[in-house]
Amino acid sequence: MNRYKKLGWNTFIIGLGSMGSKFMIFLLVPFYTFYLSPSEYGQADIIMMTVSILVPIVTLSIADGVFRYTMERASKKQVFSSACAILLIAGLILILLTPLLKNIPMIQHYYWLFLVLLLVQLWNILFQQQVRANGKLILYSVSGLLMSLILLGANILFLKYMDMGVTGFLYANLLAFTFNTLCLFFGAKLYRLFSFRSINRPLLKKMLIYSLPLIPNAILWWVMQVSDRYILTFAIGIAANGLYTVAAKIPSLLSMINTIFFQAWSISAIGEKLKQNDSFFAGVFTLFSSLFFIATEGIMLIVQPFAGTLFSAAYQDVWKYVPFLLIAVLLSSFSSFLEVSYMVEKKTKQLLFTSLKGSIVNVGLAVLLIPIIGILGASIATLLGFLVTWLLRMKQVKFFRQLEHKTTFWISMGLLLAQSIYLSFIATPNIAVQVVFALGIIVCQGIVGKKLVKFVRVSRKSSEEKKAW
Structure with missing residues (x-):
């Protein structure tokens, strides 16, 4: 412990x-x-x-x-x-x-x-x-x-x-x-x-x-995060980019949590030369993902009144573009978590290919969707780009096998995706429907939390017995 x-x-x-x-x-x-x-x-x-x-x-x-x-x-x-x-x-x-x-x-x-x-x-x-x-x-x-x-x-x-x-x-x-x-x-x-x-x-x-190899990886990561803004600027105008920029700032609440954790996580993982098949790796990811599911849901619930209260009249509708960007940040954070295993083993070249494929998906979809559905198309393209990157990294490091509490994990992911679709395409979202989604996430993560508490107690007891021995 x-x-x-x-x-x-x-x-x-x-x-x-x-x-x-x-x-x-x-x-x-x-x-x-x-x-x-x-x-x-x-x-x-x-x-x-x-x-x-x-x-x-x-x-x-x-x-x-x-x-x-x-x-x-x-x-x-x-x-x-x-x-x-x-x-x-x-x-x-x-x-x-x-x-x-x-x-x-x-x-x-x-x-x-x-x-x-x-x-x-x-x-x-x-x-x-x-x-x-x-x-x-x-x-x-x-x-x-x-x-x-x-x-x-x-x-x-x-x-x-x-x-x-x-x-x-x-x-x-x-x-x-x-x-x-x-x-x-x-x-x-x-x-x-x-x-x-x-x-x-x-x-x-x-x-x-x-x-x-981290240069093209950084460029491709940037492509998935920022390229949409250049495409929006050229396709619709710089004002559209201003609206999209404000929308992207709301999910930055999640990004800041990820940045803080990643800095601490990389110190622990590299300092201890941690392998992805280590139980500590899987245990930390369970805690990390559970926190992010709850935080994402929390922002989903408040995004509409939050935007209406804090932003000026010109930016009132930006909340519609936030839900898909929230899921994109969630997937980006999961990808960053797995990135540490590449850093530990100095396999930065392999890291590059996952980012390359994700960025191709992102840019291709942005070029296709932005002229059709505008700013919302940029949000969807970003989400799918990070989804591809995360799934490829999960497969490459064989983390699907190590993933704990698989059922609750995938149900939580599905609920958040469904909620983001609901919020983005319904003109006046119903708070009751929102609450149903939130309860689903709470139940799933509550189950995970109980199992984690049990694991901590067993581990502590085992550690105490070893000391006594």
Whole structure:
């Protein structure tokens, strides 16, 4: 049971700061809907999403290699210094390519802000992974919380009082990310880990062999999460992307839980070199999936009144697009859980193929459905893309055999899918029908909860007997 306690403690520490920071970012969504029009919000979102996809490409996803090899007890100084060399070269190349990049239509009016924001985020992700691998989880969490407070204050200043629109949105993010980057660098004294003499080419080669397959994987993951927004922009208009962006922010409540758990889970799994056939792996997934089924149902119940209360008139109908996106995030979270087993065994190439097939399904369906049913088509395409990815990973790691409480798991999944269809296609959903779906989920997860409590008691008793022996 010590492994469960350690995982729980890591999740608590990371969640203490991250939950506050991510929830603060979520709370900014209603603020944005009042001070940015759908077209402005769509433009700002396109820029931020472009930055997010360029980070793993420009850095060769070396930050993931830093985390993996630091956890493997390699020389921290050599790992960090070698990664810094990659980022220094990447930054120089970006600056040299400025005459070409500044002509890209979607970002040309905000190019210099875009470039500086990208450069800051390159270092930010590296420092985050190094700090997390070093076990400095309190610093990691507190810096994230402080970052969110700065983001809040900067947005109020630039959008409400200075009325700077998209430019103010970007300035606020730049200020917050810069603070977080400096806080991690000096707080963890990362400057002590850098030395040109410590750059180790053989080690860097190993790190790149591990991290390079994660570049297309990150791109494909991004395709499933974000490509719909580009298709919506071109097919319907940037205002439609603004509406879809707001709709996608509501399921981000689930995403933030998954992000927090994934960070703690990867530390436990990689640190202990956990195999997917380990009973601990299956047990954690049972807890994880049960939590997510309940959380997803909870958001389903409140999404309509929530949107009507918090968002401005221009965004009142976005709740219709949320249910399918909620299921997409649920499936994405299940896929991320299984991703750790690939990381443990350094089989990042196999990981790539599952993301590739899922992204093909997503993009193909988005191109087909968006012209027919608009924003709702983007939500459905995203759901099916993540469904394909998750099922392929389940098959590839042979987790169908390890899956516990199969009947209640699949019934819960079916209930949520049926409820999402009901909410998305019925003009005025009936609360009584909603309650029936919710009771079904509660009963299923209640059965799982009873079995988990029984398992914990038996395991604790067995552990005590071993100590006594």
